[in-house]
Amino acid sequence: MRRVISAIVLNEHGVLSRIAGLFSGRGYNIDSLTVAPVPDSEFSRVSIVTSGDERVFEQIVKQLHKLIPTYKVIDSGEYVEKEMVLVKISLNEDFSGLDAILKSYNGSVANANENYIIVMACDNASRIDCFIKVMKKYNPIQIVRSGSVMMEV
Amino acid sequence: MKRLNGSQMISEALKHEGVEFVFGYPGGAALNIYDETYKQNYFTHILTRHEQAAVHAADGYARASGKVGVAFVTSGPGFTNAVTGLATAYADSIPLVLISGQVALPLIGTDAFQEIDAVGISRPCVKHNFLVKTIDELPRILKEAFYIARSGRPGPVHVDVPKDVTAAIGDFVYPDEIKMQTYKPTTKGHPNQIKKACEAISKSKKPILYLGGGAINSNASDEIRKFAATAKIPAVLTLMALGVLRSDDELNLGMVGMHGSYAANMALSESDLIICLGARFDDRVTGKLSEFGKNAKVIHVDIDPSSIGKIVNAEYPIVGDLKNVMIELNDKIDIKDDIFKPWRDQIEIYKKLHPLGYKDSDEVLKPQWVVQNIAKITGEDAIIATDVGQHQMWVAQFYPFNEPRHLLTSGGLGTMGYGLPSAVGAAWASDKPVIAVSGDGGFLMNIQELMTLVANKKRVINIILNNNFLGMVRQWQTFFYEERYSNTDLSIQPNFVKICEGFGGVGFSVKTKDEFKAALKKALELDTVSVIEVKIDRFENVLPMVPAGAAIYNMILE
Numbered sequence: 001m002r003r004v005i006s007a008i009v010l011n012e013h014g015v016l017s018r019i020a021g022l023f024s025g026r027g028y029n030i031d032s033l034t035v036a037p038v039p040d041s042e043f044s045r046v047s048i049v050t051s052g053d054e055r056v057f058e059q060i061v062k063q064l065h066k067l068i069p070t071y072k073v074i075d076s077g078e079y080v081e082k083e084m085v086l087v088k089i090s091l092n093e094d095f096s097g098l099d100a101i102l103k104s105y106n107g108s109v110a111n112a113n114e115n116y117i118i119v120m121a122c123d124n125a126s127r128i129d130c131f132i133k134v135m136k137k138y139n140p141i142q143i144v145r146s147g148s149v150m151m152e153v
Numbered sequence: 154m155k156r157l158n159g160s161q162m163i164s165e166a167l168k169h170e171g172v173e174f175v176f177g178y179p180g181g182a183a184l185n186i187y188d189e190t191y192k193q194n195y196f197t198h199i200l201t202r203h204e205q206a207a208v209h210a211a212d213g214y215a216r217a218s219g220k221v222g223v224a225f226v227t228s229g230p231g232f233t234n235a236v237t238g239l240a241t242a243y244a245d246s247i248p249l250v251l252i253s254g255q256v257a258l259p260l261i262g263t264d265a266f267q268e269i270d271a272v273g274i275s276r277p278c279v280k281h282n283f284l285v286k287t288i289d290e291l292p293r294i295l296k297e298a299f300y301i302a303r304s305g306r307p308g309p310v311h312v313d314v315p316k317d318v319t320a321a322i323g324d325f326v327y328p329d330e331i332k333m334q335t336y337k338p339t340t341k342g343h344p345n346q347i348k349k350a351c352e353a354i355s356k357s358k359k360p361i362l363y364l365g366g367g368a369i370n371s372n373a374s375d376e377i378r379k380f381a382a383t384a385k386i387p388a389v390l391t392l393m394a395l396g397v398l399r400s401d402d403e404l405n406l407g408m409v410g411m412h413g414s415y416a417a418n419m420a421l422s423e424s425d426l427i428i429c430l431g432a433r434f435d436d437r438v439t440g441k442l443s444e445f446g447k448n449a450k451v452i453h454v455d456i457d458p459s460s461i462g463k464i465v466n467a468e469y470p471i472v473g474d475l476k477n478v479m480i481e482l483n484d485k486i487d488i489k490d491d492i493f494k495p496w497r498d499q500i501e502i503y504k505k506l507h508p509l510g511y512k513d514s515d516e517v518l519k520p521q522w523v524v525q526n527i528a529k530i531t532g533e534d535a536i537i538a539t540d541v542g543q544h545q546m547w548v549a550q551f552y553p554f555n556e557p558r559h560l561l562t563s564g565g566l567g568t569m570g571y572g573l574p575s576a577v578g579a580a581w582a583s584d585k586p587v588i589a590v591s592g593d594g595g596f597l598m599n600i601q602e603l604m605t606l607v608a609n610k611k612r613v614i615n616i617i618l619n620n621n622f623l624g625m626v627r628q629w630q631t632f633f634y635e636e637r638y639s640n641t642d643l644s645i646q647p648n649f650v651k652i653c654e655g656f657g658g659v660g661f662s663v664k665t666k667d668e669f670k671a672a673l674k675k676a677l678e679l680d681t682v683s684v685i686e687v688k689i690d691r692f693e694n695v696l697p698m699v700p701a702g703a704a705i706y707n708m709i710l711e
Contacts, residue, residue: 010335013284014272025277055462062459068281068301071335 002031003050003057004079006150010069011037011044018067019046028052028060032083032125032147043071047150049125078153084122084146085131089138091116098138105131116141124148154326159288159319160189163252166295168195169327172223174581176201176210180227181267182254185319190225199581199609202601204231206574208238208309209599211249213575215242216561217536217582219372221302222249228256229267232313233274237568239309240278244565245393246370248307250298251275257317258286271313280308285315288323296328305338306457307370338456342473342481350428350452350469351485357426357450359496360386363409363438366393366564367431367455367475369557376479377430378402384488387500389417391432392549393564400553406500407509410438411699412546415507415708418699420500421446422706429453431475434464435565444704454478507697507710509550515666517690520544520618523669524551527588527616530673535586536561536579540572540595543624546695548590570598573615577602580611586677587612593619593643603656606682614676615684617649620691628694632709653684662686 009015016035023030031049038045050060061075089095091114098119102108105128107121121131125148132143157165163186167175175198179187190198201207204226211222222242226235232253242249255261256268272284281301283294291314298310354360368377374397381388381404388398389409398405407414409421421427427449432438439445445465453460453467454475461470471478511521524547527535533553538561539545545562554560561579563571573596576589596617606613618624623641630638650660658681661672669687676683697708 013286014276014282017273018276021276059459059463062463066457066459068333068336 001051001053003052004081004148004150005048005050005061005064006074006152007046007048007064007070008038008043008072008074009046009067010071011042012069015044015069016046018069019048019064022063022067023050026059026063028056032145034147034149047148049148074152079150080153081124081148081150082122083125083128083148084120085128086110086118086120086144087132087135087140088116088118088142089135089140093138095138101131101134107131154324156322157325158185158322159291159314160185162291162323162325163295163314163319164189164193164195165325166292166327167223170221170299172196172221174199174214175223175225176207176214176578177225178204178207178227178231179225180231180254182228182256182316183225183231184254185316186225186252186254186314198225199577199605201574201577201605203599204234205237205570206577206599206602206605208235208249208251209241209571209574210578211251212238212242212247213538213561213578214582215247215249215578216575217558217579219558221299222247222578224249224251225253226251227254227267228271229269231267232269232271236274236278239275239311241563241566241568241571242309243278243280245366245563246307247309248302249309250302251309251311253311253313254319255284255313255315258315259317261315272311275311278309279311280306282311282313284313285318288318288321291318291323292325292327297331297333300331301336339458339472340456340474340477342454342471342478344481346469346471347478347481347485350471351482351487353426353450353452353469354384354386354428354486355488358493359424360426360428360493361420361424362386362388363421363427363429363432364388364394364397365391365430365432368394368397371431371456371475372557373431373476373479374557376476376483380479380483380486383483384486385491385493385497386428387420387497389413389421391435391438391564392562394432395549395560396554396557399555401555406504408549410435410705411440411701412550412695412697413705414509415697415710416500416503418705418708419503422704424449427451429467430479431455433460438705439464440699440703440705444706514690518664518666518669518687520547520689520693521551522666523616523618523687523689524548524590526666526670527590527673528552530670531586531588531677535559535588536576536583538562538572538576538579538587538589540591541567541569542592542595543620543628543693543695544590544592544618546625547618569595572596573602573613574599576613576615577605577611580606580613586614588614588616590616590618592624593617593621593646594623596649597647600652603653603658603682603684607657610681612680613682614673615653615682617684617686618689619646619649619686620689620693621646622691625695631692631694632698632700649684649686653682656682658682658684660684660686662688664688
């Protein structure tokens with residue numbers, strides 16, 4: 001089962017490695033992992049998308065909490081979850097319908113040059129999956145996903 | 154405010170923490186630390202002959218004394234040698250602080266001579282680790298290292314200190330208090346949960362205490378003895394808990410698990426309420442999980458929340474320091490009459506049905522007899538360190554441990570080569586006789602530590618139960634691999650007596666009961682290290698045995 005967790009951890013040397021090592025050492029899955037400092041604090045916020053049954057999930061939460069730099073683990077309640085994707089498309093493609101697609105996925109054109117354009121979309125992970133599927137018709141050269149960020153509501 | 158260099162800060166911190174002994178091995182990146190170690194008179198440094206042994210010695214010291222063990226090593230290979238020691242201590246939740254030298258900060262990341270990503274390597278085998286990047290943070294980090302090592306679920310903490318930080322000068326203010334926003338172990342059990350646990354015990358018909366190493370780590374032995382005696386609940390002990398109850402306590406059913414007693418395994422299997430105190434449902438205890446305690450509810454007391462519910466669901470989870478929780482439980486428990494008598498009577502039948510035993514012989518020495526006679530000759534009051542394997546299980550089964558901190562053994566990681574160096578640590582922790590019991594395989598793994606003992610005129614008696622085999626692996630090959638003894642036959646052997654003599658100690662080789670008794674009595678009179686090589690029955694097996702993956706009630710009894 002897909003799960004999302006946020007952890008507030010001290011923004012210190014090696015903390016991301018501790019988290020990644022916890023997952024790899026214990027055989028848990030990481031579907032995506034995003035980290036950035038929490039503004040005006042000494043903490044970073046880690047957003048993790050993982051999968052597993054109830055028991056595995058409980059252990060992930062407990063083991064995350066056991067890490068010395070962990071301040072808080074947020075694992076319940078409702079989230080707003082957003083992920084970003086960048087898609088590079090050759091200018092030789094036929095762009096008909098692209099505007100409408102971008103509009104429906106909070107998307108826009110992020111960059112363009114004489115060879116290609118880069119479009120972006122920002123939405124929840126399952127809709128990003130759909131967006132990528134739709135974009136396949138433009139024969140993308142490259143696709144980069146950001147991983148999810150979450151905020152509890 | 155004192156202005157000190159990093160090495161002086163380390164010495165001062167150790168003084169503040171009350172450290173008396175440090176086990177270690179010097180090298181280039183640790184030179185400044187060692188120079189200060191030479192100058193100071195706060196603690197005694199004991200030079201081991203290998204970094205792995207330095208950490209095992211600190212670990213053995215910690216187990217025997219209840220204090221934090223401390224070790225110093227240098228960077229690169231000095232540190233990598235120490236990793237097995239860290240992992241051993243981590244697996245058994247032993248408080249120790251390892252301070253390793255690191256190449257100077259500008260050299261980190263350049264593949265410099267004797268550089269290794271020490272904190273990267275130690276991360277999965279320590280409770281926490283630090284790379285010190287500035288002199289300003291060194292006092293705080295040292296304070297936190299000791300605090301983290303000994304508080305909560307204890308464990309090893311590694312502090313990696315670059316050489317230029319050990320030389321840099323800064324203000325030394327050693328914090329009196331710890332202010333860690335992110336680390337606040339829960340030490341008091343939740344009152345409601347304790348109340349519910351008491352009710353569950355009162356309602357149960359077949360409760361069993363399942364005691365683990367946490368009982369020793371939290372010094373909860375007295376409270377557990379009181380609780381067991383008041384409620385008259387029988388107890389099974391893990392390898393790590395031996396000594397928490399007296400061996401002759403009639404409630405003590407002995408060790409549980411793969412080589413546990415018949416009574417312990419049956420009682421745990423038939424119980425309707427498992428009261429797990431500081432244990433973690435290790436696979437060597439539970440056997441086949443789906444068959445484990447099938448009819449039992451579980452009260453699980455542990456200071457580490459992640460241990461609760463990890464293997465076995467607990468209906469009554471209690472997070473807290475076991476000693477505190479036991480004080481509360483003793484206060485709240487209200488058992489009227491001897492309601493568990495029928496249950497104890499049932500267990501009494503199990504005890505009589507298959508007691509621990511062995512077929513003694515006058516032709517060849519039996520290891521069980523040797524272990525029993527170590528106890529007799531030392532008055533059951535020696536500190537016993539073991540390696541890992543058959544001899545370890547014979548010690549666990551046949552040595553009557555009556556007090557905590559008398560058995561030093563690598564339970565979680567199962568580290569061969571642990572016995573002798575941990576005995577080295579114990580020799581500085583206790584005035585009692587220290588006896589290391591090893592097999593012929595494990596003894597060779599850290600044999601160089603005989604030198605540490607000889608150099609310091611410390612008496613440790615090393616008893617090698619020599620069956621010319623890697624005995625436990627050979628036993629598995631006998632039972633499960635149709636006697637294909639692949640690489641376990643150690644028939645070609647060194648002369649252990651001469652080796653010990655070569656180090657400057659005294660050696661004995663014995664083949665008979667009388668020779669053994671005489672050798673041990675003589676060794677106890679010596680003021681130096683000795684080896685007693687005991688030629689034992691080559692094909693003796695450790696029984697009972699639960700085959701890996703089988704239910705613990707399905708024991709091979711003979």
